[in-house]
Amino acid sequence: MDLNMESAIEISAITKRYERFTLQDVSLQVRRGAIVGLIGQNGAGKTTLFNCVLNLVRKDSGSVRLPGVDHDTSSERIRRFIGYLPERLTFYEWMTVEALLRFVSKFYESWDGERCRCLLARYELEPGRKISELSMGMRKKLGLLLALSHRPKALILDEPTSGLDPVMKFHFLHDLRRVVESGETQAILISSHNLDDVERLVDRIAILRKGVLACCESRDEFLAGWSKVVFLPPTRSDWANGLKEKIHILSSDQAMIVSKGDALPVVRRMTSLGCNIREVGRPSLEEVFLELA
Amino acid sequence: MRKDFVQHARPLAVFFVGALALPLAFSLLARTDKDGAGYVGTVFGFLAIGAPMLFGQWFVGQEKTKGTFRLLRSLPISGTGIIMTKFLGSTLLCLPLINLALLLEPLVCQVFGLRVPQPAAALVVWTNLAACFLVAISIALFTMLDARMATQVILWSMCILALCTSLAGKYLQGPRVEAIAGRAVSSLLDLRVVAISGIVLAGVATAAAWVAALLFERKEWSQLEEG
Numbered sequence: 083m084d085l086n087m088e089s090a091i092e093i094s095a096i097t098k099r100y101e102r103f104t105l106q107d108v109s110l111q112v113r114r115g116a117i118v119g120l121i122g123q124n125g126a127g128k129t130t131l132f133n134c135v136l137n138l139v140r141k142d143s144g145s146v147r148l149p150g151v152d153h154d155t156s157s158e159r160i161r162r163f164i165g166y167l168p169e170r171l172t173f174y175e176w177m178t179v180e181a182l183l184r185f186v187s188k189f190y191e192s193w194d195g196e197r198c199r200c201l202l203a204r205y206e207l208e209p210g211r212k213i214s215e216l217s218m219g220m221r222k223k224l225g226l227l228l229a230l231s232h233r234p235k236a237l238i239l240d241e242p243t244s245g246l247d248p249v250m251k252f253h254f255l256h257d258l259r260r261v262v263e264s265g266e267t268q269a270i271l272i273s274s275h276n277l278d279d280v281e282r283l284v285d286r287i288a289i290l291r292k293g294v295l296a297c298c299e300s301r302d303e304f305l306a307g308w309s310k311v312v313f314l315p316p317t318r319s320d321w322a323n324g325l326k327e328k329i330h331i332l333s334s335d336q337a338m339i340v341s342k343g344d345a346l347p348v349v350r351r352m353t354s355l356g357c358n359i360r361e362v363g364r365p366s367l368e369e370v371f372l373e374l375a
Numbered sequence: 376m377r378k379d380f381v382q383h384a385r386p387l388a389v390f391f392v393g394a395l396a397l398p399l400a401f402s403l404l405a406r407t408d409k410d411g412a413g414y415v416g417t418v419f420g421f422l423a424i425g426a427p428m429l430f431g432q433w434f435v436g437q438e439k440t441k442g443t444f445r446l447l448r449s450l451p452i453s454g455t456g457i458i459m460t461k462f463l464g465s466t467l468l469c470l471p472l473i474n475l476a477l478l479l480e481p482l483v484c485q486v487f488g489l490r491v492p493q494p495a496a497a498l499v500v501w502t503n504l505a506a507c508f509l510v511a512i513s514i515a516l517f518t519m520l521d522a523r524m525a526t527q528v529i530l531w532s533m534c535i536l537a538l539c540t541s542l543a544g545k546y547l548q549g550p551r552v553e554a555i556a557g558r559a560v561s562s563l564l565d566l567r568v569v570a571i572s573g574i575v576l577a578g579v580a581t582a583a584a585w586v587a588a589l590l591f592e593r594k595e596w597s598q599l600e601e602g
Contacts, residue, residue, distance in 0.1 A: 168445070175441070
């Protein structure tokens with residue numbers, strides 16, 4: 083319960099075993115002022131990890147440290163400390179937006195009515211509208227509003243941008259950056275399959291693979307360690323025989339190789355195989371993720 | 376608690392109308408206005424046994440089947456707090472409804488020309504105790520079991536209870552049985568028996584709800600939704 087700790091969320095060697103899946107010894111530090119993107123394929127354990135941090139599932143071993151909160155005994159304080167947006171949102175369908183906000187606000191001493199009103203207007207949510215009439219995107223906005231309106235010290239967002247239109251997504255990502263920069267929210271842990279959003283927003287990237295944390299490093303360092311080569315393959319069919327690298331087919335005549343480290347050895351090898359090099363550069367997060375998958 | 380009252384306002388109103396209409400219909404059809412025995416049985420069965428089952432389904436079962444327990448669990452309130460509030464809320468709602476129905480029923484019957492006496496104080500007390508106890512059992516069952524399974528357990532228990540009552544009525548006859556029954560009924564009217572039973576039943580009810588609440592606290596996230 084160290085109030086002066088440098089991390090907003092410190093996860094140490096969390097293990098959670100299910101019959102067919104194990105989240106194995108995951109350690110992750112979310113520093114104050116940082117936005118960490120947790121990426122991984124479906125079933126990699128992202129939501130399980132979030133649920134362990136929020137004490138929504140019991141971890142088998144390991145620990146979570148939040149400043150000023152005893153993680154093992156005070157689930158209520160954890161949920162006051164962390165604003166949570168689950169992947170699947172369930173609301174009372176019979177309520178109006180306003181009634182739901184009134185209901186939820188009573189659980190938080192730190193509920194900021196003014197901020198809630200601002201976000202209502204920003205997300206274009208009508209207070210009098212019934213929840214059952216809201217589209218998926220509108221529900222997502224309502225979930226975000228609930229997660230942000232009690233001024234949490236940290237945010238955990240599970241697929242926050244799915245279902246949002248590009249304009250709303252832009253506003254939302256901007257809002258997230260702003261709340262962290264202003265120091266209002268100390269840190270954000272976000273998971274998304276929309277890797278462009280993750281790349282644009284986060285400072286650090288953590289990759290979960292089959293329940294194991296494969297890496298966690300700064301976004302720039304992570305991406306700087308990779309290179310991509312886009313090329314036109316030769317017409318003969320056996321050109322790729324014996325090639326160790328994974329080839330990503332981009333179109334009927336273009337292919338790509340994403341590799342760790344410098345691109346030069348790959349360029350030399352591909353040229354020697356008769357490939358016509360079209361582009362050499364830094365891959366996007368999505369391209370690296372495809373390579374790692 | 377308020378949320379539950381608002382959410383179930385319409386079914387509660389229908390239930391209340393039913394609580395008045397069913398004994399009335401029964402009294403009109405069976406012409407039990409002379410001794411009021413049928414009326415007492417119907418009122419007791421409908422209110423003290425039926426209401427708790429319905430309340431368990433509405434207050435806990437529906438949260439499970441609609442997945443809204445997940446919303447509640449993501450809020451800063453403990454699982455124990457959620458279930459104990461549900462127990463308290465459903466009891467606070469069930470008891471006034473039952474008592475209002477018990478008091479209004481004879482008046483409604485009078486409008487239809489039936490002479491149904493005001494319920495005896497013992498009947499009112501025992502109906503309240505039974506309801507309070509059964510609300511807790513119902514909340515506990517709906518918390519611990521799958522909602523469909525809990526409904527079946529309660530329905531089958533009611534069927535078995537009805538069967539036992541009718542079998543007892545058929546086979547347990549004679550002056551000795553009548554004497555025992557008479558003593559049992561008079562002891563039910565004894566203030567000390569009522570007080571001790573009330574304390575025991577209220578204690579067992581609270582303990583049942585508390586155990587259910589503790590089990591709910593330990594439920595995994597994935598177990599909070601059915602359907």
